[in-house]
Amino acid sequence: MPIEIKVKIKEVIQRNYNVKSFRIEVPGDLNYQAGQFLSVELENNPELKKYLSISSSPTEKSYLEFTKKLTQSDFSKTLDNLKVGDQVTIQYPFGKFILDETIPKIAFLSGGIGITPIRSICKYAVDMNLPIDIGLIYSNRAVRDIVFKDDFDAMVKSHPSLKVAHVLCEAEPGFKCTIGLINSTIIKNEIPDYLEKRFYLCGPPAMVEAMRKILVEELGLQNDKIIMENFQGY
């Protein structure tokens, strides 16, 4: 059952030019699974409430973290002004975008801020040293839009069965990536064993649906091998 609690901001981390993570202190044991989401209400105002994925992993025991792409919305502007010690109200956990640890081969397709629950699941798998092969194809406009780049670089180093492939619209000299948008050719190249994988898709609904269609209609995967999280609101 989800719980509602008032919590304090413990740390604010600027992830890139328009994305910030907020770490919050939660009293007692954290009770959620990697990949789940929470609601955040600001200033006790139900109009300033959004659903956001938990970007930390249950292995990071001293805080819960959520990560927001900041826009011109009232919610974003209020969130952006939060300081350490300020209070917010959260409800958690929600959602079924979670790992089935009995599945040995998984893949993630994501774009932009859709990486947040995937960061949580990958961090959990790496910290727990789970015997799972993980492929991630992460698409962004440019290198400056990549979220959690340092985290993923570190995870790939410590966990060779995690492979990360970047897909960008704009090339950057010296940065290894494919230019374009995620398509069936890129999936085949980066995840050659795609037919054996359980796929997780996360991002804006239009992107998630486009990815699902490629997997099912072009690559012959069954819908029951695909788990989706739609970031409604984008």
Ligand SMILES: Cc1cc2nc3c(=O)[nH]c(=O)nc-3n(C[C@H](O)[C@H](O)[C@H](O)COP(=O)(O)OP(=O)(O)OC[C@H]3O[C@@H](n4cnc5c(N)ncnc54)[C@H](O)[C@@H]3O)c2cc1C
């Ligand atoms: C399960 C789930 C998990 C999610 N996880 C995440 C996550 O981890 N991170 C994340 O960032 N989002 C996540 N989302 C999406 C999130 O809930 C919001 O819908 C999304 O972040 C957009 O919120 P917003 O406040 O930026 O914009 P909204 O208020 O929804 O506005 C949409 C657009 O309108 C513009 N706009 C709104 N008001 C104004 C104004 N007054 N003036 C000018 N422009 C305006 C904004 O700039 C924005 O581009 C998730 C959604 C779901 C359902």
